[in-house]
Amino acid sequence: MVLQVTVETKELSRTFKGQDKPVVALDKVTISIEEGEIFGLLGPNGAGKTTLIKILTTLLLPTSGEAYVGGFNVANESNEVRKVISLVSGGETPGYGILTSRENLWFFSQLHGLSSSAAKEKINRLFKDLKFEEYANTRMSKLSTGYKQRLNFARGLLNDPRILFLDEPTLGLDVLTSKKLRGYIVDWAKREKKGTVLLTTHYMAEADEMCDRVAIIDHGRILVCDSPLRLKEKLRENIIMRVEVSSVQADFGFLEKMAGVVGSSQTRSIQTDTTTLKIMVREERIFSEILSKLEQQKLKILSVNKAEPTLEDVYISLCGRGFEDQAEEKADA
Numbered sequence: 001m002v003l004q005v006t007v008e009t010k011e012l013s014r015t016f017k018g019q020d021k022p023v024v025a026l027d028k029v030t031i032s033i034e035e036g037e038i039f040g041l042l043g044p045n046g047a048g049k050t051t052l053i054k055i056l057t058t059l060l061l062p063t064s065g066e067a068y069v070g071g072f073n074v075a076n077e078s079n080e081v082r083k084v085i086s087l088v089s090g091g092e093t094p095g096y097g098i099l100t101s102r103e104n105l106w107f108f109s110q111l112h113g114l115s116s117s118a119a120k121e122k123i124n125r126l127f128k129d130l131k132f133e134e135y136a137n138t139r140m141s142k143l144s145t146g147y148k149q150r151l152n153f154a155r156g157l158l159n160d161p162r163i164l165f166l167d168e169p170t171l172g173l174d175v176l177t178s179k180k181l182r183g184y185i186v187d188w189a190k191r192e193k194k195g196t197v198l199l200t201t202h203y204m205a206e207a208d209e210m211c212d213r214v215a216i217i218d219h220g221r222i223l224v225c226d227s228p229l230r231l232k233e234k235l236r237e238n239i240i241m242r243v244e245v246s247s248v249q250a251d252f253g254f255l256e257k258m259a260g261v262v263g264s265s266q267t268r269s270i271q272t273d274t275t276t277l278k279i280m281v282r283e284e285r286i287f288s289e290i291l292s293k294l295e296q297q298k299l300k301i302l303s304v305n306k307a308e309p310t311l312e313d314v315y316i317s318l319c320g321r322g323f324e325d326q327a328e329e330k331a332d333a
């Protein structure tokens with residue numbers, strides 16, 4: 001079977017007016033996504049992910065370059081593009097608070113022009129598939145974040161999109177709800193056979209689990225684009241060590257300046273007063289230097305293990321050390 005390219009950008013750029021100087025949100029982005037692919041866009045805050053999604057979903061015009069979705073140009077065939085896509089953003093309010101889940105879906109089904117019988121059938125199916133039938137008659141304002149997001153998904157699928165854009169679809173959801181929604185997205189793409197998904201996420205494991213290919217974007221530029229497996233394989237030339245040390249307060253800033261350190265991240269645990277460092281080095285020798293620097297700080301080294309490369313390591317190696325924020329978030333969770 002020959003797969004068709006269904007999302008394509010050519011040297012796509014977008015600049016915003018900044019306070020002092022223009023902000024380049026996208027800088028000559030060229031990607032192509034095939035029908036049936038689940039494609040992940042990863043990158044730090046402000047990297048340009050939402051800007052790219054907004055352009056592809058016709059909510060924003062590019063400054064230069066071209067973008068095609070379903071074969072249509074997003075800039076001058078926006079009506080055609082809108083017929084074949086849907087956008088679901090994490091944390092978004094999926095409708096009107098005073099309406100129930102069912103009433104909200106009914107309202108949006110009518111905006112899409114579905115007949116009464118088709119809308120009824122579709123809505124019942126979505127309640128069933130997304131497993132929130134018991135909340136069908138609950139007012140949206142009373143739904144928890146997880147159920148609001150299910151409603152958001154249901155709304156996004158009402159028009160049977162060919163291409164689904166998901167901007168941080170599992171933002172703020174608990175582990176089990178995220179897992180269910182991830183499973184649902186993968187099933188949806190398979191069931192639709194040619195259902196294509198472009199998603200952004202900050203959860204590396206999520207991208208690893210779901211995506212056929214991922215692109216890592218930083219400062220508006222695509223740094224790499226490949227399957228998670230191949231990206232991890234490329235890291236095997238480095239050595240990745242996980243070191244657990246006593247104290248959450250020690251200064252690990254020296255890692256950023258050390259030659260031969262490809263990347264590092266920290267996860268602090270306040271409860272146990274320990275920090276787990278993940279350090280990627282080019283040669284074993286550098287790692288010995290790191291250990292002695294840690295010992296000089298009078299830290300107790302609790303454990304040292306060699307680690308297999310993960311997508312998070314790929315991200316760290318490309319986006320540098322700007323990963324501490326997420327590591328701290330994890331520690332707080």
Ligand SMILES: Nc1ncnc2c1ncn2[C@@H]1O[C@H](COP(=O)(O)OP(=O)(O)OP(=O)(O)O)[C@@H](O)[C@H]1O
Binds near residue numbers: 016017024043046050
């Ligand atoms: N409407 C706007 N006006 C001015 N600057 C903007 C606007 N929208 C986005 N930007 C800037 O463009 C850059 C890219 O933003 P974008 O929202 O695409 O990032 P992101 O990768 O989605 O980040 P996050 O992970 O935080 O969601 C940022 O520097 C942002 O401040």
Ligand SMILES: [Mg+2]
Binds near residue numbers: 049051
């Ligand atoms: Mg964003």
